[in-house]
Amino acid sequence: xxxxxxxxxxxxxxxxxxxxxxxxxxxxxxxxxxxxxxxxxxxxxxxxxxxxxxxxxxxxxxxxxxxxxxxxxxxxxxxxxxxxxxxxxxxxxxxxxxxxxxxxxxxxxxxxxxxxxxxxxxxxxxxxxxxxxxxxxxxxxxxxxxxxxxxxxxxxxxxxxxxxxxxxxxxxxxxxxxxxxxxxxxxxxxxxxxxxxxxxxxxxxxxxxxxxxxxxxxxxx
Amino acid sequence: xxxxxxxxxxxxxxxxxxxxxxxxxxxxxxxxxxxxxxxxxxxxxxxxxxxxxxxxxxxxxxxxxxxxxxxxxxxxxxxxxxxxxxxxxxxxxxxxxxxxxxxxxxxxxxxxxxxxxxxxxxxxxxxxxxxxxxxxxxxxxxxxxxxxxxxxxxxxxxxxxxxxxxxxxxxxxxxxxxxxxxxxxxxxxxxxxxxxxxxxxxxxxxxxxxxxxxxxxxxxxxxxxxxxxxxxxxxxxxxxxxxxxxxxxxxxxxxxxxxxxxxxxxxxx
Numbered sequence: 001x002x003x004x005x006x007x008x009x010x011x012x013x014x015x016x017x018x019x020x021x022x023x024x025x026x027x028x029x030x031x032x033x034x035x036x037x038x039x040x041x042x043x044x045x046x047x048x049x050x051x052x053x054x055x056x057x058x059x060x061x062x063x064x065x066x067x068x069x070x071x072x073x074x075x076x077x078x079x080x081x082x083x084x085x086x087x088x089x090x091x092x093x094x095x096x097x098x099x100x101x102x103x104x105x106x107x108x109x110x111x112x113x114x115x116x117x118x119x120x121x122x123x124x125x126x127x128x129x130x131x132x133x134x135x136x137x138x139x140x141x142x143x144x145x146x147x148x149x150x151x152x153x154x155x156x157x158x159x160x161x162x163x164x165x166x167x168x169x170x171x172x173x174x175x176x177x178x179x180x181x182x183x184x185x186x187x188x189x190x191x192x193x194x195x196x197x198x199x200x201x202x203x204x205x206x207x208x209x210x211x212x213x214x215x216x217x218x219x220x221x
Numbered sequence: 222x223x224x225x226x227x228x229x230x231x232x233x234x235x236x237x238x239x240x241x242x243x244x245x246x247x248x249x250x251x252x253x254x255x256x257x258x259x260x261x262x263x264x265x266x267x268x269x270x271x272x273x274x275x276x277x278x279x280x281x282x283x284x285x286x287x288x289x290x291x292x293x294x295x296x297x298x299x300x301x302x303x304x305x306x307x308x309x310x311x312x313x314x315x316x317x318x319x320x321x322x323x324x325x326x327x328x329x330x331x332x333x334x335x336x337x338x339x340x341x342x343x344x345x346x347x348x349x350x351x352x353x354x355x356x357x358x359x360x361x362x363x364x365x366x367x368x369x370x371x372x373x374x375x376x377x378x379x380x381x382x383x384x385x386x387x388x389x390x391x392x393x394x395x396x397x398x399x400x401x402x403x404x405x406x407x408x409x410x411x412x413x414x415x416x417x418x419x420x421x422x423x424x425x426x427x428x429x430x431x432x433x434x435x436x437x438x439x440x441x442x443x444x445x446x447x448x449x450x451x452x453x454x455x456x457x458x459x460x461x462x463x464x465x466x467x468x469x470x471x472x473x474x475x476x477x478x479x480x481x482x483x484x485x486x487x488x489x490x
Contacts, residue, residue: 115327115329117325117327117329118329118331118332120281120323120325120329121323121325121329121330121331121388121391122331122343123281124279124281124318124321124322124323124392125342125343125347125391125392125395126315126318126319126343126347126395127342127343127346127347128311128315131346131347135342135346136331139331139333140331140332140333
């Protein structure tokens with residue numbers, strides 16, 4: 001067996017589509033996960049004790065089990081409780097639930113990083129809880145939570161590879177299929193690694209730009 | 222203490238105030254009237270409960286028992302017909318608290334807003350003024366504390382003294398009837414305390430009702446109309462500076478002042 005670079009060129013259209021699926025599922029799930037994570041952190045901080053306890057179980061279970069198994073249970077176990085999902089929605093939902101738990105911890109730390117006195121100043125001036133969250137907590141914690149958010153986005157990007165076990169036609173699924181078909185596993189995995197690395201670099205660059213922008217906002221007009 | 226017949230209605234009236242944190246009781250049954258238009262200084266050793274007491278008057282701490290009336294209206298808790306202590310609605314709490322402005326030891330300016338943004342924020346979000354009107358009023362307050370030239374600066378670009386003056390302007394912007402100061406100069410360099418004390422002096426001269434927790438014994442002696450001395454959560458002394466600081470002096474106060482000889486209290490000895 002030789003390393004066959006020409007294989008890569010002949011598969012252009014398939015790879016392009018697969019990249020599209022990976023990016024779509026990743027961005028969609030990330031967006032949902034960030035919103036979910038924010039509300040989980042918010043609910044734990046401001047909700048009743050029972051809600052905090054319930055959300056804590058969610059966070060602990062999701063962080064305490066492998067994503068591969070969570071996704072497997074959602075997709076193949078779902079039908080037992082009447083939850084039948086197509087591969088792409090299952091992958092998207094699974095990834096969002098997984099990411100949400102981690103993002104909620106990022107936001108929880110973000111909330112806690114804002115000095116109590118900054119909140120008390122708002123309370124004394126008559127701001128209500130919603131105004132304090134919108135006008136003080138969120139803007140103040142943005143700079144702090146940006147780096148871990150970008151970091152988690154990179155983790156999620158690479159976790160999209162796991163979606164191949166539920167036949168989502170993303171990069172790993174497609175390239176592995178080609179590898180099996182042509183009996184060229186090394187080329188396929190090498191190619192796959194290059195794709196992910198390229199995407200992660202892109203994400204990291206955009207993330208650094210966003211961080212720089214947010215930290216500049218803090219000091220200038 | 223002060224005869225009810227001659228005293229005007231108090232701005233804040235505290236009765237039987239106790240505060241417990243878990244097992245520790247930090248305030249024991251405090252009764253105190255804060256006179257309108259006067260400056261009351263709360264002094265006492267660290268851990269005497271003076272900051273907690275002040276925070277109760279801003280309803281940042283909830284008293285365990287006792288009542289606080291702000292211009293006759295109950296703050297936070299009221300008695301219902303059967304004498305039960307009931308918590309007022311958040312809306313009602315905000316209304317009563319809006320008569321009280323607060324300044325903190327750590328200034329607590331919001332770092333993501335300019336000086337002008339800090340001062341105009343509550344005018345926009347709470348008072349619902351237009352941006353232009355809010356900023357105009359905020360600018361007038363900044364001018365009052367001598368910082369209109371720093372309006373566009375962020376807190377991190379201001380000295381501690383300037384930050385505290387912005388914080389005072391921020392509280393004044395909502396036109397409170399009473400201003401509470403929690404050790405407003407304690408985290409400042411000695412050379413920066415002067416500018417803050419000057420702002421407070423001119424505020425006092427304008428007739429603002431002020432309650433000041435301070436270690437600035439010199440300021441307390443020269444500006445305050447009333448001195449309240451707390452020790453171990455009890456109000457030990459309450460009177461005019463002449464009464465409290467004059468001789469013969471309460472033994473506990475004497476002992477306390479001894480530790481201040483080199484901090485501006487030398488003039489009193």
